[in-house]
Amino acid sequence: MVWVALSAPAWAGCAPVDFEGKAYTFCEYDPAQTRIELFNLDSSGAPFARFQNLASQLASEGKHLIFATNAGMFDDSLKPVGLYIEDGEMMKKINRRNGAGNFHLKPNGVFWIDNGKAGVSETEVFARSGRKPGYATQSGPMLVINGRIHPKLSPDGTSLKIRNGVGVTADGKVVFAISDQGVTFHEFARLFRDHFNCANALFLDGSISGLYSEELGQRGGYLPLGPMVGAYEMK
16 A cells, blocks of 8 residues: 655645644645646546546546645636646646736746656756657746745735645655635745745646645535546555
8 A cells, every 4th residue: 555654643735724824725645755746628528517527437447536736727618728747748848938916926836756756847948858768747837946935925015816736845845725715925935935845846836726634525616627636645
């Protein structure tokens, strides 16, 4: 059985956290000990769209879903708008286009998983690295870049939305977080930098975001979703 690394004996992967007076839910996993993968289309070629559909297919394969969240922005067909690699196959090329919206608030970035390691990299840094991971998803904007908050995220921002994102700690743990209430980009970035000590963190999406936790149930995510990231155990 694949097991989940716990930071303390009583902690089971996901938990609530308060930071600067705002409530969040976070899940932390060691990619060397927990199987974390990206998912978009089911065995019939249709988007999973909902966490329950992903859980059902995994169960049919002898896998038990313990965590899932949306993993990057998507188009009307629920397919990714940026780089997307699943099980070593590039399903969508890297997206360097300029445009409106959060994805194009550059620098954007890539969350990748490969052979028990994970990382968050700026898009151009990832492209130059030549890395060919087993799984990768591109989203934007970056929240934290080498320990600094994205320069275009204002501490005086007033846009309050549910937000979810991902960061990687200095010891290689992957931290997923979703706000339980509306937060600004800068508040959300500070959570990853100052509370979780992530040198790099990436915004995944906003109001449509959701998170499924075996321990805590489902937070949002009731609208159809595109790419998802999930952690599972073998039955």
